Amino acid sequence: MNTLAATAGAAGALDFRQKVLAMLGLCFVLLMVALDQTVVGTAMPTVVAELHGFDLYAWVGTSYLLTSVITVPIFGKLGDDHGRKPFVLTAIILFTAASMLCGLAQNMLELVLARALQGVGGGMLVATTFACVPDMFPETAQRLRWQVMLTAAFGLANAVGPTLGGFLTEYLGWRWVFFVNLPVGAASLWFVWRYLPAMRRAGTASKLDWQGGLLIAVLLGSMQLLVEWLPLHKPLWLMAGLGLSGLAALAGLLWWERRCPNPLLPLDMLSHRSLAPLFGLSLLLGGGMFAVMYYAPLMFQGGFGLSPNQAGLLVTPLVVCITLGSILNGRIVTRVRRPTLLLGLGLLLFAFTAGALGWVDAATAHWLVAALMAVGGLGLGLLLPNLTIFVQQSAPREQLGVATAMIQSTRMIGGMLGTALVGVFVTHRYVAGVNGLPAAPQWLGWLRDPQILLSPDTAARFEQLTTAAGINGGVLLGASRLALVDAIHLSQWLVAALAVLGLLLVRRVPHVELRDVKTKTAVIHD
CATH class of the missing domain: 1.20.1250.20 (MFS general substrate transporter like domains)
Structure with missing residues (x-):
């Protein structure tokens, strides 16, 4: 495919069939990303019950968002300068591969790291996929009419996502919540590679603001770790270091972006x-x-x-x-x-x-x-x-x-x-509620981790042990559920x-x- 300038004339060179099939490829991309967002939340309680580590519950979502928010402006700029198709293809491959790693995770830390990698692909897709539409349809009215196809894909993902997530989790296992991205990713890759035009802006590409991207990453990463670790009573020097690194990154970002000719x-x-x-x-x-x-x-x-x-x-x-x-x-x-x-x-x-x-x-x-x-x-x-x-x-x-x-x-x-x-608020409030229950410390230790409420096997084991000790474990579990609610x-x-x-x-x-x-x-x- 020849490289085209992203102008109305270049967009007009596409015939109707290619426009439909190119938009279909973008629909598959959006379907994959939207499905991932809607099915994961439903599956998460089951995931944490199997892999353990409720303290990392929020990280499954925030690690994805952290890497996404860093990559969106970077690849949005690269797409403007070098054309979006290569980055869309790379992002599809990365997102699909990361989805497989999420499904293969053996513990919560592995899942969090795989989700962070998936967030890089997701951020690349968000930065480039939506910008492909105005490239192909420069006129506002025409663009909004074609946008209906993306709306339909988004609607389909929203309609089936939570129910699909619950069904897959209950009957096939939570890993299929991530494996379901593999066939959708394969379809996305084929249609985008075959039919999406390779369009780019005419002119010289400007230099990417890598320094700004690095400072944003340090700032957001420091904020995220500070919020997550502050209630865990981490060492004071570590908390102070995170706070200072965040402030330094903020000051450096403000200073640099005012002087950078092409700020991120x-x-x-x-x-x-x-x-x-x-x-x-x-x-x-x-x-x-x-x-x-x-x-x-x-x-x-x-x-x-x-x-x-x-x-x-x-x-x-x-x-x-x-x-x-x-x-x-x-x-x-x-x-x-x-x-x-x-x-x-x-x-x-x-x-x-x-x-x-x-x-x-x-x-x-x-x-x-x-x-x-x-x-x-x-x-x-x-x-x-x-x-x-x-x-x-x-x-x-x-x-x-x-x-x-x-x-x-x-x-x-x-x-x-x-x-x-x-996540920090819910965990702190729940633990405080459990600590107020009239039970011996050894039983409260079981209840302080909310995953006991998400795992029927663990709850049954708890009731068995408390019954043997002459304690009504069902009452304690019920009170713990009320504390979580x-x-x-x-x-x-x-x-x-x-x-x-x-x-x-x-x-x-x-x-x-x-x-x-x-x-x-x-x-x-x-």
């Missing part, structure tokens, strides 16, 4: 009147969304005693309604007089769901829990695409790609920090409070005019 993190965008509140909203949303998606299944399985399949069915309405909300948003966002009001509505709906999750218990009807999750999904469906649309509408044309990458990156950073902070309840109320706080940022978002975009479905996913 343009500081002027962070102070941009229109963009700054959108980045702040994305940060809050990432933290809240991932906290719900990772810890609601833990509450359903560890707290309520549901099976992975049952928990997956309860989470499914959330992710399905993200797609439905996005489609609804595409119908109305170009027609309403003040599109930014949709951000406020989305936050209120999501805050309602998070607050309600802090109220439900094992006796709550499943249909009601599913309905509450659906409300939150509709809220996210109004938030996720609009943040991208508003950023792309507000950013200077020459910084469009960087602004789009930053809205994705801030959501990932929020997810990374939110998942870690909620209480901890997750409080964490979800904090998420709801953050969502309400986001309304203050919505008020700072300037008016965005979209009524000139003529299209039936304006759905953009970030």
Whole structure:
């Protein structure tokens, strides 16, 4: 395939069949990444029950997000300068290989490391896949019409992901949650290699800001370790070292990015009147969304005693309604007089769901829990695409790609920090609740690790030993479940409070005019 300049003329050289098949390849890529995001949360309680190491529960998610957020801006820039197809192909191979390593992991540390490698591939895919669409379809209205194919792939992954994760975990084993990426990755690789055009911008490539990337990695890594290790009473010198390294990386990043001719993190965008509140909203949303998606299944399985399949069915309405909300948003966002009001509505709906999750218990009807999750999904469906649309509408044309990458990156950073902070809070609150139980220390030692609530075999062994000692182990397990539910309840109320706080940022978002975009479905996913 000849290398083409990414212009309207070059895009017009593609015939309809190649456009369809190229978009189909991108759909398979999105399906793979979206499936991975939706099935892993449902499987995690079972994973930690088998591999042990509940202290690394949050790391399975945050290690992926940490490496993703570092690679997104780097490969977004490389894709701009050298064309996206080689990086899409490399990312598919890396993501698929890392998925196999995740499925073969023998302990939680191996899984965390494999997820970090998978995050590199995921970040490359996020940085390059979505940018392929405007390369092929430079005109806004045409691009948004073709975007429906990606919306359909995203919707399919959301519709089947949680249920598929629960089914695979319960009947084939949790490893198949990762192995399912292998056939999808093979299909992605074939279609992208065969049909995606190799397009690149005309002109000389600018030098990549590797120094900025390294400083961002040190800053985020230090923050992540500090949040995770602070409650574990690690040595003071280690905590102080992490804090100082993070501060030094932040100071160095601010100094360097102001002087770098092609900064990886343009500081002027962070102070941009229109963009700054959108980045702040994305940060809050990432933290809240991932906290719900990772810890609601833990509450359903560890707290309520549901099976992975049952928990997956309860989470499914959330992710399905993200797609439905996005489609609804595409119908109305170009027609309403003040599109930014949709951000406020989305936050209120999501805050309602998070607050309600802090109220439900094992006796709550499943249909009601599913309905509450659906409300939150509709809220996210109004938030996720609009943040991208508003950023792309507000950013200077020459910084469009960087602004789009930053809205994705801030959501990932929020997810990374939110998942870690909620994990620390839930663990601390749960252990405090267990320590208050009227039982001998040797039995409390069993209960301090929540994985006993996720492993029927371990729970049965505990009951057998306590019964032999003349103690009702079932009562202690029930009290431990209540302690876990209480901890997750409080964490979800904090998420709801953050969502309400986001309304203050919505008020700072300037008016965005979209009524000139003529299209039936304006759905953009970030």
